[in-house]
Every structure is written in structure tokens, then in C-alpha cells.
Amino acid sequence: MIEKKLELRKLVIYYSFEGNTKFIAENIAKITDADLAELKPKKELTSKGFMKYIWGGSQVMMKKRPELYPLEKNPEDYDIIFIGTPxxxxxxxxxxxTFFHSNSLQNKKIALFSCNRGQNGKTFENMKKELEGNDILGEIELFDPLLKDKNKNLQKIEEWIKGMFINL
Ligand SMILES: Cc1cc2nc3c(=O)[nH]c(=O)nc-3n(C[C@H](O)[C@H](O)[C@H](O)COP(=O)(O)O)c2cc1C
Structure with a gap:
């Protein structure tokens, strides 16, 4: 079923600070035969422990758009785009x-994924606001997938992808 969709060009765009979202992004790319593009800030957060929450949280509150290295792939070249975030x-x-404000995606099929510690909040709602004019195929959240149950999480994303692709 996934193989039947190979003619559609697929891209996985993600940011990951501590590796969880990267792990999921790489596996989505493997499962769907997609290209990968990582959002890499020129100045990355270096705080550890509790300070990372203060630093990162304040970046969100101040609506910061950190400068990124150029994306290695052009989203315009793809039909289906997975977008992932912690x-x-x-x-x-x-x-x-930063990505949403420098790329105006339109008429794409988009699937959203997030990694969290149990509180997804308005993540998908806010992403969808930035992605108006596109067809949102689905969304999935994963609880720190590197922490435990790696295989269970991989199974979960495989099922999620199958469910979305069957309707394409
Ligand atoms: C600055 C900061 C803020 C966070 N805020 C939340 C939050 O609001 N809700 C939540 O469930 N997890 C929160 N987390 C936890 C991360 O979302 C979670 O550990 C995620 O799996 C990390 O993904 P990554 O390894 O790709 O960076 C926060 C982590 C950081 C560093």
C-alpha cells in the first residue's frame, strides 16, 4: 500500500533539539521513501537541565524566529510533506x-507529527493556522520516543502512515 504511493514525491521537514523528533523523522522517511530536510538554527540552544525550559519557553513567548541554515531541499518540489516538531x-x-514565515506552502498534502512529554497543547492547531491552503492528511503525537518503547512508536507511525495513504 505504501509502495503504491511511491510516485508521489515526499519530503520530511523537521526540527529536533534532543533527537526524538529526528528519530521519528528518519523513520518516516525510511517507511515512505521520502527525502529529509532538517531545520537547523544558526545559533542553537545550549542550555541543559531546567534552564533549557526557561530559554526555549521564552523563545516561544517572545515569538522568536531564529535564523536557519538554508534548507537542503525545496518543498515546492514535493507532493506530500511531513512536518515535525518537538x-x-x-x-x-x-x-x-521561521520556516512557516519564509515558505508559503500551498496546495500540498501535509501530515503533522510532534514529540512531547504528554502535553501537546495547541501544537497542531497552531501549525494548521500557518498551513492554510493545504490539505492536512493527519497528525500524530509521540511521547519522548527515544525514552522507551522505540519499537512500539515505530509501529504506531507505520499504522498512521498506512491509514493516511489508503485514502490518497
Ligand atoms: C524548551 C522546552 C519546552 C518544552 N515544552 C513542552 C510542553 O509544553 N509540553 C510537553 O509535553 N513537552 C514539552 N517539552 C518536552 C519536549 O517536547 C519533548 O521532550 C520532545 O520529545 C523533545 O523532542 P526533541 O528530542 O526532538 O527535541 C519541552 C522541552 C523543551 C526543551
Whole structure:
């Protein structure tokens, strides 16, 4: 079923601070035969422990749009785009904000994924606001997938993808 959709060009765009979203992004790319494009801030957060929440949370509150390195792929070249983020302060992380404001995606099929610690908040709602004019195929949130149950999480995303692709 997934193979039948190979003629559609697929891209996985993501930001990841601590590797969870990267892990999911790489596996979505493997499962769907998609290209990968990582959002890389020129100045990355270096705080650890509790300070990272203060630093990252304040970036969200101040609506920061960190400068990113150029994206390695052009989203315009793709039909289906997966977009993934860690949840920061109940929404998407600031590098996604930079991406949304420098790329105006239209008429794409888009699937959203997030990694969190149990509180997704308005992450998908806010992403969808930025993505008006596109067809949102689905969304999925995963609880720190690197922490435990890696295989269970991989199974979960495989099922999610199958469910979305069957309707294409
Ligand atoms: C600055 C900051 C804010 C966070 N805010 C939330 C939050 O609001 N809700 C939540 O469930 N997890 C929150 N987390 C936890 C991360 O979303 C979670 O650990 C995620 O899996 C990390 O993904 P990553 O490894 O790709 O960076 C926060 C983490 C950081 C660093």
C-alpha cells in the first residue's frame, strides 16, 4: 500500500533539539521513501537541565524566529510533506515559525507529527493556522520516543502512515 504511493514525491521537514523528533523523522522517511530536510538554527540552544525550559519557553513567548541554515531541499518540489516538531511551551518550536514565515506552502498534502512529554497543547492547531491552503492528511503525537518503547512508536507511525495513504 505504501509502495503504491511511491510516485508521489515526499519530503520530511523537521526540527529536533534532543533527537526524538529526528528519530521519528528518519523513520518516516525510511517507511515512505521520502527525502529529509532538517531545520537547523544558526545559533542553537545550549542550555541543559531546567534552564533549557526557561530559554526555549521564552523563545516561544517572545515569538522568536531564529535564523536557519538554508534548507537542503525545496518543498515546492514535493507532493506530500511531513512536518515535525518537538512541543515547546504547548506549541511548535521557534525554528518552525521561521520556516512557516519564509515558505508559503500551498496546495500540498501535509501530515503533522510532534514529540512531547504528554502535553501537546495547541501544537497542531497552531501549525494548521500557518498551513492554510493545504490539505492536512493527519497528525500524530509521540511521547519522548527515544525514552522507551522505540519499537512500539515505530509501529504506531507505520499504522498512521498506512491509514493516511489508503485514502490518497
Ligand atoms: C524548551 C522546552 C519546552 C518544552 N515544552 C513542552 C510542553 O509544553 N509540553 C510537553 O509535553 N513537552 C514539552 N517539552 C518536552 C519536549 O517536547 C519533548 O521532550 C520532545 O520529545 C523533545 O523532542 P526533541 O528530542 O526532538 O527535541 C519541552 C522541552 C523543551 C526543551
Amino acid at each position: 512541543v515547546w511551551a504547548w506549541t511548535f518550536a521557534p525554528p518552525l515559525s
